[in-house]
Amino acid sequence: MAFESLTDKLQNVFKSLRSKGRLTEEDVKAALKEVKMALLEADVSFKVVKQFISSVQERAVGEDVLNGLNPAQMVIKIVNEEMTALMGSETTEIELQPGKSKTVIMMCGLQGAGKTTTAAKLAGKFKIKGKKPLLVACDIYRPAAIDQLEINAKKQEVDFFSMGTDVSPVEIAKAGLEYADKNGNLVVFLDTAGRLQIDEEMMKELCDIKEAVTVHQTLLVVDAMTGQDAVNVASEFNDKVGIDGIILSKMDGDSRGGAALSTKAVTGKPILYVGMGEKLSDLEQFYPDRMASRILGMGDVLSLIDKAVEANAQRDEEKDREMAQKMKKGKIDFEMYLESMKQMRNMGGLSSIMSMLPGMGKISDDQLPDEKQLARMEAIVLSMTPEERQNPKLMSPQRKFRIAKGSGNDIAEVNRFIKQFEQMQKMMKKMPGLMGGKRGGFGKFGGFGGFPGGGKFF
Template structure:
């Protein structure tokens, strides 16, 4: 999980700060020395770390902090603010021309970073915003690159312009723009070729494309798991061809976080999106404040709400709330709630967005076991009769024994499910009808979990 090690170390540092009450200058400097080591071990650029620690130290040992009632909390607040500043402060969107003009986006990156998949993800995002994107297959070298783009384009319901692998990428790009003009497309996304490492041929080809067509945005896709290598790649690309923003892939993996914390400071270019999984929907807008909050173990409730709003059917949620109020909530509804939560993504990532659930706590949760448990739960519920699913009060020992046999599990698993169902029902009833701060402003429902 992204930032797990860094997050755990920083949370331990802050725990010690909170426990001290009054702080001395030496306490602050000792804590920040540990923060410095944690950042370096997370593969954050050493110049970036030095500047970051200097900025925090200058603010943290000021009179206002040292004499405050909660100096530990004040130091944590400063670290949070400086970390947000480090990653760009403000959320940056892809800059698009007016809808009546064609925006040309050039996607660049090394082979293996997930560029082609990310290109399709970007097309899907822009289509959701009401744009009419056209994907363009300019990678004529990698076997199956064109086919991969066509498959992903079809999944996103976005057309792909291709001239095969025998034409020059510059000519393909020029022809694609003419095609877009005559067919009403207002965003042209060029999926260019990558290499295993930065080389002259790749850079020259990108320069040739940019010289031949009016590229409005050049976006670089880098693999977050490569740490400082990703930062160095971004720096090289920016110096050679000029980039407008970065997309970090594989942020759901065991990445140390150095790339996310260094790229903006080193290149001056913002991170636009982060890839959080293999599915075409697993591309999240990058919010510096939310990412800082995740790293510092403060959760990310806003992203959790947005994921839920995007994946959970509002009418179903309202119906569940109605059933809860009338005591009609059954095992079918329970199963439906679980399936909607599964749509939101990896359980570990969702847990990490909940304030108070830190990386140390997550170590005690086996995510594989959680997924397996959900499958067992589904099997148990599907082994019940329609009457049992609709009326949980019918459950008795003989029914449980039959259900366990039908699901191929021990009866203790059925007992656990019955207990979990009762607890979840109480919890959901407690929250039913309430709204979170953000959802309330939008006039939306309270999510059913």
């Protein structure tokens, strides 16, 4: 989970501060020394850490803080504010050309950073906004990159342009823009070639493209898991090519978070998006204040709400009404369980949701159902007939044995799941309106909390 290691260390520091009734200047300095070590271990740039600690200490040792009613909370508040400022303070959008003018965005980065996939993810977001994006394959050195971009374009249902590997990237870029003019594409993504390391040939190629065509935005994709190296890569690209924004990929696999905390401070360029998974929908807008809150273990409820709204937009209105009627009558069935699992996946899965809830960093993994456990439960429901899903009372021993065999589970697992489901049914009947929400019976966050395997904390 992103920032897991850093969050745990900072939580321990803040817990120590809260245990003291009053704080002295020495208490603050000792706490900030531990914060400094935690940031360095998270692979944050030494210069950035030094400046950050200096700024926090300057504000935290003031008389108003140390003699305040809740000095520990004031120090945490200052750390939160300075961390937000470190990452950019304000959310930055990709700047588009006004009206019907097309916007040309050049994607660049090292090989393996996730540049091609990120281009497709962005195209999908702009498609939703009605901008009719076009993906142009300018990487002539890896035929697989062209195939990958085309496959992802089809998945996202956006336009794709390629001229193979025998034409120069500059010519492909020119032809791609002509294609965009003819087809009315308003946002054009140039997917350029990457290298295993920065070299002059790659930089020259990028500069040649920028000289040959008008590039409105140059976006750099860096692998967050490379830590400090990601910051060095961003600095090199900015110095030699010039970038307008940064996208951090693979943030879901980085437990340290040093790249997110260093990149903006070192390059001066904003972080626009963060990649939080391999699916084409796993790209989140970067909000510095929300990210700081998540790092400090305070959760990120606003982003969770955004995910819930996005998931709700994909829901079937008629099915929602049917579910709402069932809820009102207290008739909970296994179809509703499948729907809740679908909504949870649309919101990024259980681990993604848990990372955004305040205090959930204190919950150990063995207290939560893992993804494999949820998949087994879903397999049980999928092994039922439509009649069995809609009428749980049909469950006879013979049917349970058939379901266990069909789902690859032990009969005891099936019995346990059905018993949990029956208990949940009884609870829901005693508490009418428990899951009520504006859009039917699933409530604000998709309504998976009451179902077996949905977690003990919803």
